[in-house]
Amino acid sequence: MLATGAVGTMQNRSERDTFADMYANRLARLWAVERGLVFGRLDHLEEGRLYIGKLGLTDDEQERLLIDWRAPVAQPFYRATATAPMGVTRRRHLQTRGRSVVGVDDDLLDLDAMSDADLATLNGEAALLAALGEKRTGRMRDIVATIQAEQDRVIRGDLNGVLVVQGGPGTGKTVVALHRAAYLLYTHRERLERRGVLILGPNLTFLRYIEQVLPSLGETDVLLSTVGELYPGLTATRRDRPEVAAVKGDARMAEVIARAVRDRQRVPRKAVQLPLGRYTLTIEPGMLDAARNKAIRSRRPHNAARAVFVRSLLNALARQSAKKIGRGLIDDDELADLREDLRTEPVVRNALNRFWPYLTPQRLLLGLYGSAERLGYAAAMLTPRERDLLRREGGEWTESDVPLLDEAAELLGEIDEKVLRASAAQAEEELAAARAAEEHEREAELAYAREVLELTGLSDVMEAERLAERQRGGGPYLTTAERAAADRGWAYGHVIVDEAQELSPMAWRTVMRRIPTRSMTIVGDIAQTGSSAGARSWAEVLDPFVAGRWRQEHLTVNYRTPVELMAVAADVLADIDPALKAPTSVRESGAVPWSAPLSRLPELVKAEAGEGGKVVVVAPEASLERIGAEVAAEVPGTVVGGGAAALDAPVTVMGVTDAKGLEFDSVIVAEPELIASQSPRGSSDLYVALTRATQRLGVVHEAPLDKALRRLHPRGHELTNGL
Numbered sequence: 276m277l278a279t280g281a282v283g284t285m286q287n288r289s290e291r292d293t294f295a296d297m298y299a300n301r302l303a304r305l306w307a308v309e310r311g312l313v314f315g316r317l318d319h320l321e322e323g324r325l326y327i328g329k330l331g332l333t334d335d336e337q338e339r340l341l342i343d344w345r346a347p348v349a350q351p352f353y354r355a356t357a358t359a360p361m362g363v364t365r366r367r368h369l370q371t372r373g374r375s376v377v378g379v380d381d382d383l384l385d386l387d388a389m390s391d392a393d394l395a396t397l398n399g400e401a402a403l404l405a406a407l408g409e410k411r412t413g414r415m416r417d418i419v420a421t422i423q424a425e426q427d428r429v430i431r432g433d434l435n436g437v438l439v440v441q442g443g444p445g446t447g448k449t450v451v452a453l454h455r456a457a458y459l460l461y462t463h464r465e466r467l468e469r470r471g472v473l474i475l476g477p478n479l480t481f482l483r484y485i486e487q488v489l490p491s492l493g494e495t496d497v498l499l500s501t502v503g504e505l506y507p508g509l510t511a512t513r514r515d516r517p518e519v520a521a522v523k524g525d526a527r528m529a530e531v532i533a534r535a536v537r538d539r540q541r542v543p544r545k546a547v548q549l550p551l552g553r554y555t556l557t558i559e560p561g562m563l564d565a566a567r568n569k570a571i572r573s574r575r576p577h578n579a580a581r582a583v584f585v586r587s588l589l590n591a592l593a594r595q596s597a598k599k600i601g602r603g604l605i606d607d608d609e610l611a612d613l614r615e616d617l618r619t620e621p622v623v624r625n626a627l628n629r630f631w632p633y634l635t636p637q638r639l640l641l642g643l644y645g646s647a648e649r650l651g652y653a654a655a656m657l658t659p660r661e662r663d664l665l666r667r668e669g670g671e672w673t674e675s676d677v678p679l680l681d682e683a684a685e686l687l688g689e690i691d692e693k694v695l696r697a698s699a700a701q702a703e704e705e706l707a708a709a710r711a712a713e714e715h716e717r718e719a720e721l722a723y724a725r726e727v728l729e730l731t732g733l734s735d736v737m738e739a740e741r742l743a744e745r746q747r748g749g750g751p752y753l754t755t756a757e758r759a760a761a762d763r764g765w766a767y768g769h770v771i772v773d774e775a776q777e778l779s780p781m782a783w784r785t786v787m788r789r790i791p792t793r794s795m796t797i798v799g800d801i802a803q804t805g806s807s808a809g810a811r812s813w814a815e816v817l818d819p820f821v822a823g824r825w826r827q828e829h830l831t832v833n834y835r836t837p838v839e840l841m842a843v844a845a846d847v848l849a850d851i852d853p854a855l856k857a858p859t860s861v862r863e864s865g866a867v868p869w870s871a872p873l874s875r876l877p878e879l880v881k882a883e884a885g886e887g888g889k890v891v892v893v894a895p896e897a898s899l900e901r902i903g904a905e906v907a908a909e910v911p912g913t914v915v916g917g918g919a920a921a922l923d924a925p926v927t928v929m930g931v932t933d934a935k936g937l938e939f940d941s942v943i944v945a946e947p948e949l950i951a952s953q954s955p956r957g958s959s960d961l962y963v964a965l966t967r968a969t970q971r972l973g974v975v976h977e978a979p980l981d982k983a984l985r986r987l988h989p990r991g992h993e994l995t996n997g998l
């Protein structure tokens with residue numbers, strides 16, 4: 276298609292582009308499912324024999340060969356049990372390598388043949404256990420072949436409303452959330468392709484870790500982002516100190532920002548003289564008050580309300596000026612002329628900018644952080660210590676600034692470039708005319724695109740709106756995800772928040788603005804909350820937005836951490852709150868969790884790396900660099916800190932914040948008691964660190980261990996050479 280080049284009529288060209296696009300998408304989808312294309316078979320009483328796979332395929336006669344795992348007829352593959360067989364007599368799990376079948380595993384869903392004990396076991400256990408025991412690659416994989424019934428309920432849950440998925444570490448929250456995105460896009464394609472799906476994760480390392488799962492499920496209209504990237508034009512990755520982040524994330528900051536804006540609309544109490552050469556005009560406090568009140572009553576955002584303020588003040592000044600030059604009554608035209616004359620006077624312009632300045636969110640926030648006086652007014656409800664924590668001169672934006680910038684942007688509104696350049700009256704007219712022309716042009720293009728799509732029979736493959744956008748030329752072809760990312764006001768079709776317990780109340784406000792329909796999936800674990808502004812309960816988080824209108828599902832089985840390791844983590848969890856229950860692990864690894872002196876760390880890392888698979892050392896943030904350097908000096912290829920490099924390295928040293936949501940074959944926790952004492956939510960961070968391993972766990976320490984870890988088996992030298 277591409278080789279024919281850009282020839283022919285406009286219509287030929289757009290047909291060619293549309294076909295090329297369609298084939299390219301199809302190819303990308305086919306490549307993405309190469310591994311494990313078909314993984315299941317259902318022997319169905321009515322439907323006959325059905326093969327389940329990563330996508331749907333038919334032969335030349337439209338006979339279906341393979342059924343997409345998300346299709347309704349595929350559901351029994353995940354849900355059918357002996358007690359509710361859903362018309363299925365046998366379910367078969369197929370294991371493949373390349374294009375060869377290397378194993379099959381049958382579930383006979385015949386009640387008579389099964390004992391009570393069998394009923395209680397998981398579906399397709401052999402396939403599941405085979406998948407869980409595999410070495411980790413540093414990237415998350417799809418689990419379409421082994422989704423479990425409790426997970427399937429979440430994946431196929433209703434699109435509308437807020438669904439909270441609470442589950443302990445390793446229960447598959449992340450992987451289930453991603454499969455839910457793929458399922459929703461498949462089932463509600465039209466609505467979601469147009470509006471897109473936003474998936475929020477805790478940090479960039481985590482996003483790298485999960486990014487390949489979705490394309491391998493065949494989806495591209497999904498935006499993966501952190502809260503730090505939600506404000507277009509900014510990628511905030513720096514983190515504030517926990518006590519600063521706690522203040523910035525506090526719900527009271529919404530009022531602080533609102534007051535900071537009002538502070539910029541305050542007018543002086545005394546008269547201001549404007550020397551204009553021939554005569555002097557006086558801005559009386561009453562004129563300022565009247566203009567300000569009018570602007571506020573207009574209920575427009577600050578930058579748009581400025582026009583009201585300016586007009587009112589200029590009118591008053593124009594009348595005063597008419598009097599000064601000996602003209603009593605003037606008509607509207609004369610008033611308008613005088614107003615325009617005044618507007619261009621530098622002293623007048625200065626005064627207007629001082630009393631009601633155009634403001635960007637960045638300017639507002641820097642002005643606030645940089646001035647004790649402004650903070651004193653705007654943050655009057657905070658304590659003096661909290662106000663001090665906000666003080667800062669310039670500097671880089673942090674993750675916790677982003678929700679504040681977003682809040683400010685909401686109250687300030689856009690500054691129109693055209694309004695800024697031209698004089699306001701003129702610009703408003705120009706703007707209205709330009710908007711009308713643009714709208715007209717767009718409609719014509721849309722109509723044309725619709726025609727082309729109908730003529731070519733492709734109307735259900737591509738949206739008219741997108742084709743029109745491409746024809747308009749100009750910028751490159753943008754996917755829904757790209758368009759959404761660039762637009763602060765974008766309303767998504769569905770939002771998924773992972774590690775949701777970490778979001779601050781201010782971050783939740785930012786997220787909720789992007790999903791006015793409140794069609795959301797929120798996954799997390801209250802027991803793993805690490806950030807100082809994070810959640811203590813789901814009700815506390817959600818009631819301000821959807822009081823009583825959210826539903827909750829629980830995931831209870833841990834697919835990551837073997838029984839032996841989870842027992843250690845469960846003791847730490849009991850220290851956080853005896854009422855909290857650790858999830859049940861499904862397999863044993865036979866590995867005994869151990870402890871050893873910190874000085875042996877490099878040697879032990881070497882031994883662990885020798886066992887194969889990925890090794891991570893989780894260290895306290897404060898000693899990350901020192902411990903990292905010690906390991907790196909002895910073990911070549913060690914990466915210190917987060918990022919994509921960390922995921923690909925055989926050995927990594929990272930803090931808990933970066934390790935959140937990830938998993939590794941072998942985990943060594945350095946100085947566990949320091950991790951607990953140095954992090955804002957104490958033992959929660961330690962609990963997260965201890966639950967990252969899929970195979971082996973150890974701790975190294977200088978500081979004495981607390982009671983939960985004291986019973987770990989001391990690791991002897993004989994173990995270090997792999998004996």
Ligand SMILES: Nc1ncnc2c1ncn2[C@@H]1O[C@H](COP(=O)(O)OP(=O)(O)OP(=O)(O)O)[C@@H](O)[C@H]1O
Pocket residue numbers: 403406407416418421422423426442443444445446447448449450451800803834835935936937938966
């Ligand atoms: N049904 C399943 N089949 C195979 N593997 C699964 C299944 N469910 C979960 N897993 C695996 O279990 C591991 C843990 O899953 P995931 O990271 O989604 O858990 P999580 O609940 O988000 O954990 P955390 O709260 O610790 O971040 C992953 O390797 C995932 O692939």
